[in-house]
Amino acid sequence: MSLNALHTPCLLLDKKKLLTNIGRLNTHLAQFDVRLRPHLKTLKSVDAARYMLEDTSAPCTVSTLEEVKQFAQAGFTDITYAVGISEHKLPEILDIQNQGVTLHILLDSFEQAQFVHAFCQDNGCKLSCLIEIDCDGKRAGIAPEDPQLIAVGKILASNGLYSGLLTHAGGSYDCNSLDEIRAIAQQEQNAVRDAASRLSAQQIDSAIISVGSTPTAMLGDGFEQITEVRAGVYASMDLVMAGLGVCRSQDIALSVLTRVIGHNREKNWLILDAGWMALSRDTGIASLQYGYGLVCDEAGHVIPELCVNSVNQEHGIVALPEGLDLSHFAIGTLLRILPNHACATAAQHAGYQVISNDEMDYWPRFGGW
Amino acid sequence: MSLNALHTPCLLLDKKKLLTNIGRLNTHLAQFDVRLRPHLKTLKSVDAARYMLEDTSAPCTVSTLEEVKQFAQAGFTDITYAVGISEHKLPEILDIQNQGVTLHILLDSFEQAQFVHAFCQDNGCKLSCLIEIDCDGKRAGIAPEDPQLIAVGKILASNGLYSGLLTHAGGSYDCNSLDEIRAIAQQEQNAVRDAASRLSAQQIDSAIISVGSTPTAMLGDGFEQITEVRAGVYASMDLVMAGLGVCRSQDIALSVLTRVIGHNREKNWLILDAGWMALSRDTGIASLQYGYGLVCDEAGHVIPELCVNSVNQEHGIVALPEGLDLSHFAIGTLLRILPNHACATAAQHAGYQVISNDEMDYWPRFGGW
Structure with a gap:
């Protein structure tokens, strides 16, 4: 060669390192009763995805409608589109769902829940919705203790649109030690467990309880009640991950x-x-x-x-x-x-x-x- | 609409603003005896290039071999590849030149001049070389007073490979006032005029004397002995240019x-x-x-x-x-x-x-x- x-x-991709990295996270998570839902936004490659997923029916995560389309076209059938939905994107979401893809969308406001519900009524369809939970104040999501959570949960659940909860510990990138990452991983899990129990008290059950970022996936443990973990960079790794101590520079x-x-x-x-x-x-x-x-x-x-x-x-x-x-x-x-x-x-x-x-x-x- | x-x-491109920006630089440069050689690396669009160039025989500048190929394929016939050449890229350069394109390559070391000369001998061809001049210590190029300039000029000129000089005032982006930009524009011109006269004293004539950056193109004047000006961002403009005072935010x-x-x-x-x-x-x-x-x-x-x-x-x-x-x-x-x-x-x-x-x-x- x-x-x-x-x-x-x-751009070079060292296949042996890629497979080793993939194996490392799989091995770590195999200790727990939790499934990996790899995020495909880092590599955006169908070839790479085939090594990250067991088969095309395995769950995956994406960040754009284009990724939804491309991976659906490649035969992947269980896709979470993990960026807050806008009304404008719903017709395409429905089209892809109608092709036989299980598609989960994300929202964090009553307004979004309302337009998704109205769209489903107008089109005589159901869409699978996840409520985004804010676990660290870094970006989007509803805080577990926010009364809005129950309001959004109710409008979705009462119309058969509610599937579960999703959170992302973006704060794990700001940690200064592995122990801090472990603490953030617990905080991430606690946020969705807390939200799930508040909803459960209202007879709203969360089939999916999803957490993840590469650092918290690699270092998290326990995962009680958590159904799945998302991570993307873990397959290739990078200097940020090496700097955090999540990998070594020679793993990149x-x-x-x-x-x-x-x-x-x-x-x-x-x-x-x-x-x-x-x-x-x-x-x-x-x-x-x-x-x-x-x-x-x-x-x-x-x-x-x-x-x-x-x-x-x-x-x-x-x-x-x-x-x-x-x-x-x-x-x-x-x-x-x-x-x-x-x-x-x-x-x-x-x-x-x-x-x-x-x-x-x-x-x-x-x-x- | x-x-x-x-x-x-x-990405939105406002066509009226684009044409106005293009017109503004053309009008400014029309006052001087100098030609514009637009840099196509900003927009990388054949459609946009047709508005930036008078016709496909007009001079243009690019920053990658892929741009050379794409614009040559679109019919453009006078292209300067304004990034230091490596030996590995020469066979493709020659291929494109053989399609009838006038192609200028850039170098700033005796080592590069040697391998270009050897390549031309081996292939029984000539390539048109520009020597990059360092006008502000920001990146690459030979300083006008560096004796290496004469050595590089001689090996190129004696083998029929020398076309002229090129410099880029990257320092114009660090200016705090329009007067500072005007001073940098003079410094940019002086650097290549100085280099040209040193070569001229050795009976090496520079057919092309090229300067440019959007700020120094927009605000420069005089341009005595300068044969051409390069600029790229001027067509679309951006917040950096607005911040420098080269355009207004509403021109972007x-x-x-x-x-x-x-x-x-x-x-x-x-x-x-x-x-x-x-x-x-x-x-x-x-x-x-x-x-x-x-x-x-x-x-x-x-x-x-x-x-x-x-x-x-x-x-x-x-x-x-x-x-x-x-x-x-x-x-x-x-x-x-x-x-x-x-x-x-x-x-x-x-x-x-x-x-x-x-x-x-x-x-x-x-x-x-």
Whole structure:
């Protein structure tokens, strides 16, 4: 297998690392009575999804209507669209459901519950709704103790539209230790358990109780009453996850292959043909700064102290530390850049050059809405 | 024309503003004896390029080999590939040149000049080379006074490979006033004039002397000895350009159409269906902070004090200031977000919904390398 034949920049996916990462989370969750519902928004690849899901009937999560369409078309039949629904998207949701897909939509307001109910009445149909629960004040969702929860639950349940609860601990990305992540994982589970028991007291039963983020999925335990766990980045991993301690940098399956295209002798800079267009503008989280990504050699080994310090559209700049000379990196040298945030870096590319021991493959990915 | 029929998020391009912006730079440069060589990397759209160039024989600039291929295939015949060349890309460059395209490549080292010369000898061909000049220490290029300039010029010129000089004042983005931009524009021109005269003293004549960035193109004057000016963002403009004073926010032709998909009542937040996937992670320049973009109403008028304060992959959060109530923005409300950086935001989308008085059109764009 020679990377030298590849156009640069391009996105590499190390298949062995991918499968190892997938296996790790599966093994962890196998200890508990809970199912994994992988989030497919990171890789957006049908080929990758086939390794993340047991079969096409296994549950999965997506973040756009385009993902719903693409994965439904690829035969996947149990999809949660985990972004708050707008009225405008309901006709397409119904179309896809009518193709035989079990589709769960998400909402967190009485207003949304009302228009979903009205749409179902008008169309003589049922849609499966999950109520989003806010477990950490980071984004959307109804707090478990908010009286609105009961009002939304009632209008849905009384019309046969209620399936359960979903929450996402976005706060797990701000943790400073594994113990903090474990605490957030408990907080995430407690929020939906609390909401479920408040609804249960009103005779509203939650068939689905869904939690998840990669850190809380990897480190959470117990999972009592929780029916499923969602995670996306776990398959590829990235520097944010390595920084949080959820994986090691050598577990990261994704990297951007780039070539040295110039030297700034005065400043001891390498110029790469991977700028923000190939790496994304994502700089990770404030407490863990690797510029625009850690630099590895062609074989994928991290070169200590080297990161992409700044980027333009098609240029990356690596400032060499003292003692490291430009002559070690002749123009044309291949390097790999580990991504800060896999979702963002992968989104800049049309597909993956999949590398395994002796073979190379290409897996397309899609974007759009 | 109803925006309500559009899927959100999507990218809007206001055709009237686009044409006005294009006209403005053309009018400015018409005062001088210099030609515009538009940079097509911002919009990456053949349809848009037809409005930026007089005809397919007019000069243009690109930043990737994929752009070279796409624009050559669309019939454009005078293309500068303005990113330092690597040896690996030369066979494709020659292929495209052999299709009848005048193609200029860029280099800034003796090493590159050597491998281009060797390639031309091996293939019995000539390639047109520009030497990149460093005018502000921001990225790549040879400083005008660096003796390497003469060495590179000589190996190219003696083999019939030398066409001229190119520089880019990336520093113009860091300016705090229009007068500073004007000073940088002079510095940019002086750098290549200086380099040209040093080469000229060695009987090496520069047929092309190319400068440019949108700020220095819009505000530069004189342009003595300069043969061409490059600019890309000028056609669409963005919040960085508005912040620099190069345009007004109402001149920005590009915006992301989004819908309100939720309310966080406790925090007085709007949740939008445009996150970083639709807006990009680009936060502009440090001195001009509009979060992830300024918020406009459906008609495109800026709503004072509103910007997208934070983003997740498919969620944008707008924190409403005191006195502005969530009830003004019912779930389903259409809003437009002005981009910090047009190149980055446009790159997140597959095409433009082009709006003019009564019509809508769709212009595809491409990505990749």
